[in-house]
Amino acid sequence: MQEPSSNTSASTSRAVRFDSFGGPEALNLREVPAPQAGPGQIRVRVAAAGLNPMDWFMTSDADTATRFGLSLPCGFGTDYAGTVDQVGEGDGDGVSGFAVGDRVFGGALSRAVADHVVIDAAGTIAVGGAAYRTPDGVDDRTAAALAIAGCTAAAALAVVNPGPGDTVLIGGAGGGVGVFAVQLARLAGARVIGTGSASSAAALEALGAEPVAYGDGLVDRVRALAPGGVTAAIDLHGTDTVQAARELGVPDERITTIAAQVDGITPANGANAAPGAIEQIAGLVAAGRLRVPIAATFPVEQIRSAVELQAARHVHGKVVVDL
Template sequence: MQHQSAHPSTATSRAVQLDAFGGPEVLDVREIPAPRAGAGQVRVRVTAAGLNPMDWIMTADADTAARFGLSLPAGFGSDYAGVVDQVGAGVTAFAPGDRVFGSALSRAVAGFVVIDAAGEIAANEAHHTPDGVDDRTAATLAIAGRTASAALAVVSPGPDDTLLIGGAAGGVGVFAVQLARLTGARVIGTGSATSFDFLRDLGAEPVTYGDGLADRVRALAPGGVTAAIDLHGTETAHTAKELGVPGDRICTIAVQVEGVPGANGANAAPGALDEIARLVAAGRIRVPIAASFPIDRIRQAAELQAGRHVHGKVVIDL
């Protein structure tokens, strides 16, 4: 089989791998054989990989990993951005040199990833990176952007809504707040006191999470809250119910709450991710990068991300 390739001699690739499921301590950087693009596939030379909570959640133990179809040895990270450097037979939508971004489930923190060119699922996809979007930013879009879009589609906010977003300063919250504001909705976002300036910069009115949340929200919005998205657990969903928000206008992404619909990135509408990329390119959505690390510091990066107190996104540079 012949391949178009910008780097035909590439034989090995650095990649993060783990031989046991667990925390950041099991992550190692290794030299492995570089994958090759088969028919209908493209190989991407990865320049940046964005981290998400699901990266460490699904590799934390064997049972969870099995639900995602992962087996050992496993890779790590799902969001990537880079440049197509090899194209398999039958591929017409991509060419060597094209800048791309997307998701490669639990294998993105690597020098190269192989993607199905026609892939339409969040775990295996490539999209053209718009001009004006740098690779670090592009590497943060897939999982968080899709998840935010899917959650907002459930509650469908508009100019007459006051939307309560729980965990608004996290990776998904960055997108959810800004996408909601683009609909004209008023957004109240929960966070710690240290996140308040960050949330205001995104366009949200901050409120401290924890005991007494309903009373604090009532003080901010005496006219009431009309919709809610819980991006962290159940506190915001239960608070929204207490405030009289109908169950069908509440959405969770991490856990199930009786009478409340859930959403995840796989539920995002076709074209949602490309639209988010266009909004970023147009300057209508910005993606704060909280920290970036070289691949050799993957353990420190994963520890920071897993702490769940990062305001914005964590990126690995390759």
């Protein structure tokens, strides 16, 4: 049995909280009692927290929050990275794999934007939180951008299974999930056509995608780029890419979505990513084979501005909050 760490000096902690559900204007930075690691848990001193669309979507109103098991007062944000500063007692499976000083990253549903977060060593992002070792050479801001977007991209690619000889159409390719999906598809040997705005073209090209403007006329523009046809599609925004893919003759079994339900289409959910998927992605980042563009960083005191920027859905890459 592992003895609990004696590093319990922090009695208070800052945390971003909702006292009422709503938009960025409802977010407040509060001083709260510092959480303590119990049996089978670790406490992480958070250095950075990455933002995702799901963060503000699920806290936008009481009904949506209830669907995700959230109630007031509520924390905010899911992706985090930092250093273990407290280890609870082991319980067999327990916390034998972690020690004070370990650098870790992962997810803790709607409570990551805080100085300290307690994680169940055997938990999941949705239940108890999840922690993974941060590879050497990966900084905390980058690690804080991996969990949700990386797992979601991995799950989407598992549905369509791209490989050499495939041409994959990715809708919303410049967003937080898109930057992973594009690069993972390219690493699998596929050609990638990514939809985005005119301002995102250079960013998409840098990731290895061939950019195409979304909106009316998308099918014709894709046909001009790929006269040989498109063989798979991933819609990261809504349903427009699904509709275009069907018009282009892509079979339903090789189309997936992450933000909409479409009859006949298998949706992708990061919670269903294959075991080891996020560790593999972190390894690719550490090896320099996968790039994580950080669009903007904000101090936690500017959390409202950070969320406003992220929620506008016009950034090319990830928005990260420093703690």
